[in-house]
Amino acid sequence: MIILQRGKFITFEGIDGAGKSTHLAWLASFLRDKGLEVIVTREPGSTALGEQLRQLLLDHRQAMHAETETLLMFAARREHLDKVILPALERGAWVISDRFTDASFAYQGGGRGVPSARLEILEQWVQKGFSPDLTVYFDVPVTISRQRVQSARTADRFELEPDLFFERVRQAYLQRAKQFSERIRVVDGSLSLEEVRTAMVEVVEKFWSAQASSGYRM
Numbered sequence: 001m002i003i004l005q006r007g008k009f010i011t012f013e014g015i016d017g018a019g020k021s022t023h024l025a026w027l028a029s030f031l032r033d034k035g036l037e038v039i040v041t042r043e044p045g046s047t048a049l050g051e052q053l054r055q056l057l058l059d060h061r062q063a064m065h066a067e068t069e070t071l072l073m074f075a076a077r078r079e080h081l082d083k084v085i086l087p088a089l090e091r092g093a094w095v096i097s098d099r100f101t102d103a104s105f106a107y108q109g110g111g112r113g114v115p116s117a118r119l120e121i122l123e124q125w126v127q128k129g130f131s132p133d134l135t136v137y138f139d140v141p142v143t144i145s146r147q148r149v150q151s152a153r154t155a156d157r158f159e160l161e162p163d164l165f166f167e168r169v170r171q172a173y174l175q176r177a178k179q180f181s182e183r184i185r186v187v188d189g190s191l192s193l194e195e196v197r198t199a200m201v202e203v204v205e206k207f208w209s210a211q212a213s214s215g216y217r218m
């Protein structure tokens with residue numbers, strides 16, 4: 001009888017322009033080289049419905065109430081879990097997601113002021129106790145993330161928010177990293193690309209060794 005082990009779920013977090021997408025692609029090929037099946041995904045999005053919700057959520061012409069925004073983020077997440085994340089983990093693949101629920105606590109909670117208690121109810125409803133195995137949080141000052149985003153592309157609905165909004169989002173992330181220090185590892189995203197990558201690899205290799213020593217077959 002073949003017993004399949006559940007894969008691992010890694011999430012990347014940070015304010016816009018922190019460098020998540022850049023490092024995610026690299027980490028995926030690093031893990032594939034170790035023989036793993038790796039699925040790269042993102043939030044909001046990654047399912048047909050999720051990508052439509054993403055378009056609405058990021059469209060700067062589409063004003064919406066903070067609670068509507070929150071509910072749409074969790075609706076997209078429900079689809080993402082059902083159609084992409086859980087099936088992949090069940091067949092033993094590793095899943096790396098560009099953002100997950102920590103982003104809702106940071107953006108809708110810290111940024112928009114939606115109470116944590118409401119977010120926790122949605123988290124429990126949608127995830128039923130499920131959470132990432134490892135989260136890498138790329139911490140950058142708002143001024144640096146702004147410069148990076150401005151030189152990279154046209155601003156979406158979130159990127160049009162003022163610096164103060166992103167200061168609140170960043171503080172909420174840092175607060176969460178303290179609260180869940182076992183799961184959320186902070187990497188200084190303001191360093192050079194190479195230095196950030198080295199720090200990220202260190203975090204992932206520690207996680208990898210911990211899995212191997214706990215009996216997980218790599």
Ligand SMILES: Nc1ncnc2c1ncn2[C@@H]1O[C@H](COP(=O)(O)OP(=O)(O)OP(=O)(O)O)[C@@H](O)[C@H]1O
Binds near residue numbers: 151
């Ligand atoms: N450590 C770094 N040093 C210099 N430039 C960087 C660094 N990390 C990322 N960048 C550049 O900053 C820009 C934004 O990076 P990236 O798209 O990876 O950020 P992100 O966190 O995924 O942003 P978003 O959440 O808005 O999609 C890109 O042009 C990227 O090349």
Ligand SMILES: Cc1cn([C@H]2C[C@H](O)[C@@H](COP(=O)(O)O)O2)c(=O)[nH]c1=O
Binds near residue numbers: 103
């Ligand atoms: C999952 C999630 C995302 N957001 C915000 C954060 C970003 O501004 C956008 C996604 O764009 P990206 O370029 O792919 O990072 O959505 C949010 O506010 N709440 C969430 O839960």
